[in-house]
Amino acid sequence: MSILVIAEHDNAHLKGATLNTIAAAQKIGGDIHVLVAGAGMQAVAQQAAQAAGVAKVLVADAPALADSLAENVAAQVLALAQNYSHILFAATAGGKNVAPRVAAKLDVAQVSDIIAVESADTFARPIYAGNAIATVQSADAIKVITVRTTGFDPVAATGGQAGIESVDAVADSGLSSFISRELAQNDRPELAGAGKVVSGGRGLGSAENFKLLEPLADKLGAAIGASRAAVDAGYAPNDWQVGQTGKIVAPQLYVAVGISGAIQHLAGMKDSKVIVAINKDAEAPIFGVADYGLVADLFQAVPELAAAL
Amino acid sequence: MKVLVPVKRVVDFNVKVRVKSDQSGVDIANVKMSMNPFDEIAVEEATRLKENSVATEVIAISCGAQQCQETLRTAMAIGADRAMLVQTDAELQPLAVAKLLKAVVDKEQPQLVILGKQAIDDDANQTGQMLAALLDWPQATYASKVEVAGDTVKVTREVDGGLEVLSLKLPAIITTDLRLNEPRYVTLPNIMKAKKKTLDVVTPEELGVDVAPRLKTLKVSEPPARSAGIVVPDVATLVDKLKNEAKVI
Numbered sequence: 442m443s444i445l446v447i448a449e450h451d452n453a454h455l456k457g458a459t460l461n462t463i464a465a466a467q468k469i470g471g472d473i474h475v476l477v478a479g480a481g482m483q484a485v486a487q488q489a490a491q492a493a494g495v496a497k498v499l500v501a502d503a504p505a506l507a508d509s510l511a512e513n514v515a516a517q518v519l520a521l522a523q524n525y526s527h528i529l530f531a532a533t534a535g536g537k538n539v540a541p542r543v544a545a546k547l548d549v550a551q552v553s554d555i556i557a558v559e560s561a562d563t564f565a566r567p568i569y570a571g572n573a574i575a576t577v578q579s580a581d582a583i584k585v586i587t588v589r590t591t592g593f594d595p596v597a598a599t600g601g602q603a604g605i606e607s608v609d610a611v612a613d614s615g616l617s618s619f620i621s622r623e624l625a626q627n628d629r630p631e632l633a634g635a636g637k638v639v640s641g642g643r644g645l646g647s648a649e650n651f652k653l654l655e656p657l658a659d660k661l662g663a664a665i666g667a668s669r670a671a672v673d674a675g676y677a678p679n680d681w682q683v684g685q686t687g688k689i690v691a692p693q694l695y696v697a698v699g700i701s702g703a704i705q706h707l708a709g710m711k712d713s714k715v716i717v718a719i720n721k722d723a724e725a726p727i728f729g730v731a732d733y734g735l736v737a738d739l740f741q742a743v744p745e746l747a748a749a750l
Numbered sequence: 751m752k753v754l755v756p757v758k759r760v761v762d763f764n765v766k767v768r769v770k771s772d773q774s775g776v777d778i779a780n781v782k783m784s785m786n787p788f789d790e791i792a793v794e795e796a797t798r799l800k801e802n803s804v805a806t807e808v809i810a811i812s813c814g815a816q817q818c819q820e821t822l823r824t825a826m827a828i829g830a831d832r833a834m835l836v837q838t839d840a841e842l843q844p845l846a847v848a849k850l851l852k853a854v855v856d857k858e859q860p861q862l863v864i865l866g867k868q869a870i871d872d873d874a875n876q877t878g879q880m881l882a883a884l885l886d887w888p889q890a891t892y893a894s895k896v897e898v899a900g901d902t903v904k905v906t907r908e909v910d911g912g913l914e915v916l917s918l919k920l921p922a923i924i925t926t927d928l929r930l931n932e933p934r935y936v937t938l939p940n941i942m943k944a945k946k947k948t949l950d951v952v953t954p955e956e957l958g959v960d961v962a963p964r965l966k967t968l969k970v971s972e973p974p975a976r977s978a979g980i981v982v983p984d985v986a987t988l989v990d991k992l993k994n995e996a997k998v999i
C-alpha cells in the first residue's frame with residue numbers, strides 16, 4: 442500500500458501544512474510518496490525529501506503547473522493515481538480546490554477535512570461547523586482525502602533522506618489561466634500554523650482600533666486573526682478570518698478580543714489548548730468555551746495586558 | 751447566456767444541532783431549515799448577472815426531499831426564472847449530487863454554473879469541483895468577484911494569504927465565497943410572484959444517475975466538551991494564570 446501526499450508550496454518553500462498531511466499518512470501506514478508539482482521548485486523537492494517519513498519525492502516541473510491551477514494539478518495527480526491506495530491533500534484553499542476534482546475523475550467519494558485516522562479506510566471528520574464528529578468508512582479502491590492540519594502534529598522537517606525522481610509533467614489544459622495574485626504582506630507567523638493567536642471582533646470598532654492588537658501579538662509572538670464580523674466591517678483582511686468558512690486554528694493560546702463567539706467562529710478555534718476571552722458582555726457565548734474570561738473594556742484591558750507581558 | 755444555480759436546503763445557520771443519543775446522526779426533526787448561505791450568494795450573483803444583461807435566464811436546481819421546493823421558491827423570489835427539483839429521499843453525497851447536476855447541465859446547456867463553496871451541514875466543499883471535473887470544465891472556487899467578458903470569465907478568488915485572479919473559458923463552474931455579494935432580502939410581492947414560476951420535478955432514475963452513497967457513516971458523536979473555565983477579576987490575575995497555571999506564556 443502506497444500513499445501519495447500532494448505537497449503544498451509556493452515554488453520556493455514547502456508549506457508547513459504538508460508536514461501535517463504526511464503525519465496523517467503515517468497514521469494510515471504504508472510507503473509515503475510526496476508529489477511536488479510546480480515550476481522551477483527544486484528547492485521545494487529538497488525540503489520534501491528531508492521531511493521525516495517520506496520514502497520518495499516525485500517532481501513534476503512545468504510552466505503549466507506554476508500557478509497551481511486546479512485543472513492542471515488534478516491532471517498531474519490523476520496521471521499517477523493508479524499506483525496509490527490513498528491520495529492526501531492538506532485541507533487548505535489549495536488542497537480543497539483540487540482534491541474533489543481528482544476524486545470525481547476517479548469516480549470515488551472524497552473525504553473532507555479528516556481530524557483522525559481510525560484505520561486505513563475509516564476516518565473522523567467534523568460536520569455542522571464542528572458541532573458533531575462523523576466517523577466515515579470508504580469502500581473505494583483509491584481514497585482521496587483532505588487533512589485538517591490542526592488534527593495532526595507535523596512530522597519533523599529534517600532528518601529524512603528520500604530520493605527525488607522526476608515524473609512527466611502534464612500539458613496545460615488550456616481551460617483556465619492565471620492573471621495575478623495579491624498576497625498580504627505579513628511579518629507575523631502564519632495564522633493556520635501559529636502557536637499563539639490574538640483575534641479581534643466587531644468590538645474593536647474600526648480598522649484603526651484593530652491595530653490595538655498588534656503590541657499584544659508582538660509581545661506574544663502571535664498571529665492576528667479576526668471574526669467574520671470584523672472582516673465584513675473592513676477592520677481586517679479576509680484571510681485573517683477564523684471560523685467555519687475561514688481558517689481553522691488550534692494554537693496553544695487563543696486570545697479572543699471583542700468577539701461574541703458565534704457558532705461559526707467557535708468552529709474555527711475551539712480546539713485551541715487555552716482560550717482567553719476579553720469581552721465587556723458577561724453573557725457573550727465566547728465565555729462558554731474560554732478557559733480564562735475577563736469581563737472588561739478591551740480598550741483598557743488589551744494595552745494593560747500587553748504592558749504586563 | 752443561461753446560468754444554473756444549485757441550492758441546498760440545510761439546517762439554519764443559527765441552529766446549534768444536537769447529536770442523537772444512538773449516534774446515528776444529528777437530530778434535525780423540527781429544526782428550522784433554510785437555504786445554505788453560500789447558495790443564497792450564488793443566486794444573488796446569478797440574478798445580478800441577469801440584471802446586468804449578461805445572463806438571459808437563471809435556473810435554480812435542488813436535489814433532495816420534496817421540502818426542497820421551499821428552497822427553490824426562495825431562489826425564485828430572489829430572482830431565478832424557473833426551478834427544478836431532483837426529488838429523492840435517498841441520502842445524497844457530493845459525488846451523487848455532482849452527477850445529478852451533470853445530467854441537468856447536459857440537458858439545459860448553461861454557460862455558467864454558480865454554486866456555494868460549501869454546505870454548512872456536511873462542510874464537504876466538493877460538489878462544484880466534482881461537477882467541473884465530470885464536465886471537463888474549468889473551475890474557480892471561493893469567488894469574491896466575477897466579471898464575464900465575451901467567452902471568458904474573470905474571477906477573483908479568496909486564497910490562503912490573499913487574493914488571486916484567474917481567467918476561465920466558458921462554459922465554467924464558479925463557487926461563491928462570503929464576500930462575493932450581499933444577498934437581497936426577498937420581498938412579499940416577489941414571494942407571491944415566485945409561486946407562479948415553473949418548478950419541474952424529476953427523479954434520479956429519470957436522469958439515469960445512481961445516487962447510492964459511497965461513504966458509510968459508522969457513527970456521529972459529540973465533539974469532546976471543554977472543561978468549564980473561570981472568570982478572572984483583572985489583567986494581573988489573567989497574566990498570573992497564563993504563566994503559572996496554563997503555562998502558555
